[in-house]
Amino acid sequence: MNSxxxxxxxxxxxxxxxxxxxxxxxxxxxxxxxxxxxSQQLLAAExxxxxxxxxDKVCASCHRAIYESYEQSSMARGSGIASANLIEGGFRHAPxxxxxxxxxxxxxxxxxxxRPASSDKGELHGEEQLLxxxxxxxxxxxxxxxxxxxxxxxxxxxxxxRQTWAMAPAYDDAQHMPAPLPVDPNCLHCHxxxxxxxxxxxxxxxxTVPFQQGGVGCGACHGDPAxxxxxxxxxxxxxxxxxxxxxxxxxCVQCHLEGDAVVYRPDRSLSxxxxxxxxxxxxxxxxxxxxxxxxxxxxxxxxxxxxxxxKRAAGDALTCTTCHDPHYDPPxxxxxxxxxxxxxxxxxxxxxxxxxxxxPSCAACHMPSRKTIDISHEQVTDHDIERxxxxxxERPTATGREDMVPVAGFAASDxxxxxxxxxxxxxxxxxxxxxxxxxxxxxIANGANDExxxxxxxxxxxxxGHNDIARSLYASALQQNPHGAAALAxxxxxxxxxxxxQEAIRLLERLVMDDRSQxxxxxxxxxxxxxxxxxxxxxxxxxxxxxxNPDDPQLREFLGHGNYxxxxxxLPNEASGKN
Numbered sequence: 047m048n049s050x051x052x053x054x055x056x057x058x059x060x061x062x063x064x065x066x067x068x069x070x071x072x073x074x075x076x077x078x079x080x081x082x083x084x085s086q087q088l089l090a091a092e093x094x095x096x097x098x099x100x101x102d103k104v105c106a107s108c109h110r111a112i113y114e115s116y117e118q119s120s121m122a123r124g125s126g127i128a129s130a131n132l133i134e135g136g137f138r139h140a141p142x143x144x145x146x147x148x149x150x151x152x153x154x155x156x157x158x159x160x161r162p163a164s165s166d167k168g169e170l171h172g173e174e175q176l177l178x179x180x181x182x183x184x185x186x187x188x189x190x191x192x193x194x195x196x197x198x199x200x201x202x203x204x205x206x207x208r209q210t211w212a213m214a215p216a217y218d219d220a221q222h223m224p225a226p227l228p229v230d231p232n233c234l235h236c237h238x239x240x241x242x243x244x245x246x247x248x249x250x251x252x253x254t255v256p257f258q259q260g261g262v263g264c265g266a267c268h269g270d271p272a273x274x275x276x277x278x279x280x281x282x283x284x285x286x287x288x289x290x291x292x293x294x295x296x297x298c299v300q301c302h303l304e305g306d307a308v309v310y311r312p313d314r315s316l317s318x319x320x321x322x323x324x325x326x327x328x329x330x331x332x333x334x335x336x337x338x339x340x341x342x343x344x345x346x347x348x349x350x351x352x353x354x355x356x357k358r359a360a361g362d363a364l365t366c367t368t369c370h371d372p373h374y375d376p377p378x379x380x381x382x383x384x385x386x387x388x389x390x391x392x393x394x395x396x397x398x399x400x401x402x403x404x405x406p407s408c409a410a411c412h413m414p415s416r417k418t419i420d421i422s423h424e425q426v427t428d429h430d431i432e433r434x435x436x437x438x439x440e441r442p443t444a445t446g447r448e449d450m451v452p453v454a455g456f457a458a459s460d461x462x463x464x465x466x467x468x469x470x471x472x473x474x475x476x477x478x479x480x481x482x483x484x485x486x487x488x489x490i491a492n493g494a495n496d497e498x499x500x501x502x503x504x505x506x507x508x509x510x511g512h513n514d515i516a517r518s519l520y521a522s523a524l525q526q527n528p529h530g531a532a533a534l535a536x537x538x539x540x541x542x543x544x545x546x547x548q549e550a551i552r553l554l555e556r557l558v559m560d561d562r563s564q565x566x567x568x569x570x571x572x573x574x575x576x577x578x579x580x581x582x583x584x585x586x587x588x589x590x591x592x593x594x595n596p597d598d599p600q601l602r603e604f605l606g607h608g609n610y611x612x613x614x615x616x617l618p619n620e621a622s623g624k625n
Contacts, residue, residue, distance in 0.1 A: 098127060098257075099240065102264045105271070108279055112373050116264075119375045120182040124237040126260035128155035128176040128189050133204045135211045141219050142597075143167055146202050146211065148176070148189070157189065157200055159223060167222065168606075170597055176200070178257075180237050184375075188214065190229055193594055195251045196563065197229035223597035226563045229256055232316040236301035239263035241317050246529050247560040267297050267372060269321040284321040286372075291362035296325035298366040299348045305331035305453050307466040312496040330456040332466040335449040349453055350429040357431075360392070368392075382407045411435070447477040461489035461499055468502045479506055497526040501533050513540055529560050535567045547574060558587065565595045569604055576608075576615035585617050 106113035116122050132155045136147035143165045147158045155176035163169035174191040180199070181187035187204045190197055201224040203214045217224050228250035234241045238257035245251040265271065273281035286297045300319050310316070314328045333349060348366075351357050357364050369388045376384040389408040390398065405411065409427060414435055416428050428435065450466045452458045458466075464485030471478035486503040504519035520537040523530055534557040542550035554571035557564055568591045575584035588605050595601060604610045608617050 098260045101240075101259060104275065105264050116373045119373070120184040121262040121266075121372070123182040124261045125178060125180050125234075125257065128179050129153065130179075131183075132176075132179075133183065133187055133211075135204070137202075137211045139213055139220075142222050144170065144223055144597075148202075148204075148211065155189065157191070157202070167597075167599075168602060170223065172596060174200075178255075178260075180234075182261075190256070193226075193562070195245065195253070196248060196561070197250050197252060197256050198563070198594075199227040199229055201227065222599055225565060225595050225598060228563065231256070235317045235319075237262070239266060243317075246527075248529070248531070248563075250563075251561075262301075265321075267321055286321065287367065289322060291365055293322060293324055294365050294367070295348070296323060297321050298370075298372075300325055302366070303331055303348045303453065305333045305349065307332040307450065307469040309458075309462045309465040309469075310498075312461075312494070312498075326454075326456045330458050330462045330466075331453040332450040332458075332462075333453055334470070335451050347426070347429040351431070352454060354429065354431040355433065356392070364392075385409055448475050459489065459494070460485045460492065461494040461496075464489055465498065465502055468506065471506075479509070482506060483510070495522065497523045497530060497533075500526075501530065505532070505536060508536060508540065513544075516540065529556070531557055531561060531564065535564070538567065538570065542570070542574065547578070550574065558590075562590055563594050565591050565598050565601060569601060569610060572604065573610050573613075573615065576617060581616070581618050584615075588617075 102113065129150065132148070132150055134149050136145065136149075138145045142161070144159050144161045149156055149158070156173050157176055158173040159170065160172075161167060161170040176189040176191055178190040179187055180190060181203075183204070183206055186206055188202070189200050191200070192198070199214075201214050201217055201220075202211055204211050212218070213220065214224070214227070228248075230249055231241050231244055234257055239259035239262060241257045242252050242255065245253060250256075267284070267286055269284040271283055274283035275281070286294050289297070296319075300316065303325075308316075308329050308331050310329045311327065316329060319325065319328050351364075351366075368391075369385065383406070386406055386408055402411070412431055412433070412435065413427050413429065416426055448470065450463060450470065452462075464482050467478045467482035467485060471482055483503065483506040486499055486506070489499055490503060500519045500523040504516040504523065507513075507519065508516035517537065517540050520533045520540070523533040524537070527533075534553045538550040538553040538557070541547070541553065551571065551574055554567050554574075558568045558571055562568075568587055572584040572587040572591075575581070575587065585605075588601065591598075591601055592605065600610065605617070608614050
């Protein structure tokens with residue numbers, strides 16, 4: 047749910063964003079040979095995982111019925127140990143010619159991938175041990191694995207509606223196995239509890255495990271129970287029903303609102319949100335003006351609800367919990383009657399009680415299921431609640447300028463608008479980059495010089511050819527965060543393009559040492575090594591990259607034939623046959 051890095055991005059689903067891919071290929075550089083040392087030692091980490099905690103069991107001593115009901119809900123079962131209730135299966139992905147399989151072996155969960163040597167794309171095989179699952183299985187499920195301290199999500203999902211395994215969203219047509227998908231704490235926040243902070247080196251690096259409690263626990267809605275428990279149930283605890291409408295809805299929409307862009311307030315993140323807070327103090331969500339009613343996105347229910355006649359008429363009297371009991375998922379056979387009763391609690395005239403008696407499901411007519419555009423193969427209930435629902439059409443492609451509008455009237459500054467337009471620009475919308483640059487320039491002039499603002503503006507200036515301004519902004523951002531991946535990668539491009547090769551090497555070494563999944567910056571580092579005579583260093587970097595991203599076509603070409611970015615450099619003989 048984070049925004050995209052300000053670089054050309056690898057195609058990626060909405061749940062795990064901020065994938066770093068270096069936008070600009072290093073220019074050809076004629077260099078004198080020189081000597082430098084750079085370490086190829088990669089971060090080592092213990093492989094053991096800790097058992098998940100179950101702190102909510104203490105709640106059952108006083109709230110037994112609620113606890114037992116909630117434990118059966120989708121939220122409570124949103125994540126856990128991978129080997130528990132493993133969904134085994136597999137499929138062949140035709141575009142990439144890869145066979146994927148999820149299976150149990152030796153009491154553990156595994157995913158294997160393979161492609162025969164007869165394929166024009168080259169032989170491929172490997173496996174990963176799966177440690178945690180994400181997704182209750184109500185709509186789908188995927189799994190997490192680790193490499194050292196870094197955690198990644200599988201490129202495949204199980205889709206319950208189709209009862210089949212398939213590629214993760216946005217990868218249906220991928221010609222190769224996708225690059226590793228980083229596990230971001232902002233995404234984990236909505237599927238897990240006791241989410242752990244990341245290490246400074248990379249956004250998906252954790253000291254041990256990325257979360258300590260499976261599913262969405264009681265604390266996600268009720269906050270820290272320490273005082274409540276210390277006083278044997280008489281101490282303070284958050285009761286969302288007693289919050290004002292904005293703070294009550296904030297508890298729900300922290301995970302049920304996405305928009306077309308999300309901008310976090312400086313030094314804030316979604317993972318820091320606590321029940322009772324106002325979500326707008328942490329983030330502002332934007333939608334394109336042409337798409338304000340939502341409906342097509344899987345997490346756009348709140349956006350759509352805001353525009354419904356029900357919400358406009360009822361105002362603060364209608365909240366998420368008017369229709370949804372967070373402690374209870376009605377079984378399939380009871381859903382129609384359950385939600386019909388919710389509708390009739392407001393629409394309670396005698397005529398309404400017999401309205402379309404032949405169709406007891408109010409939602410079937412007024413909240414039809416729509417095909418989503420961001421989660422393949424699934425549908426979502428449309429929360430527009432239209433009297434006469436119109437046929438939903440696909441979103442238009444980027445053919446004209448789009449204005450960004452804050453959801454729910456959240457206050458937004460030049461910084462917020464600028465970052466939102468910068469995210470829109472990564473998807474090719476005309477005029478978005480110019481508007482982002484204008485807004486961010488104004489924001490920095492008014493003192494908004496946080497790392498993200500500087501990096502975004504630096505990238506836009508770099509694209510516009512204002513390299514001196516971009517360099518200064520990247521350097522300033524690295525003063526705030528020495529591990530900032532986008533700043534390190536793009537500043538290295540500027541240095542290499544201006545023949546400041548030692549500086550570029552230093553920056554790329556820092557980045558690749560921090561994050562082994564940085565494939566393109568790593569290849570740039572290997573290219574410099576190779577062209578300056580350190581071919582064994584280059585090979586070591588490429589083989590380390592291959593461990594995490596074995597099917598990247600540029601990486602395979604570089605390893606197999608020494609070709610990169612239209613140029614050639616001969617690697618040691620050890621590279622032969624490695625791809």
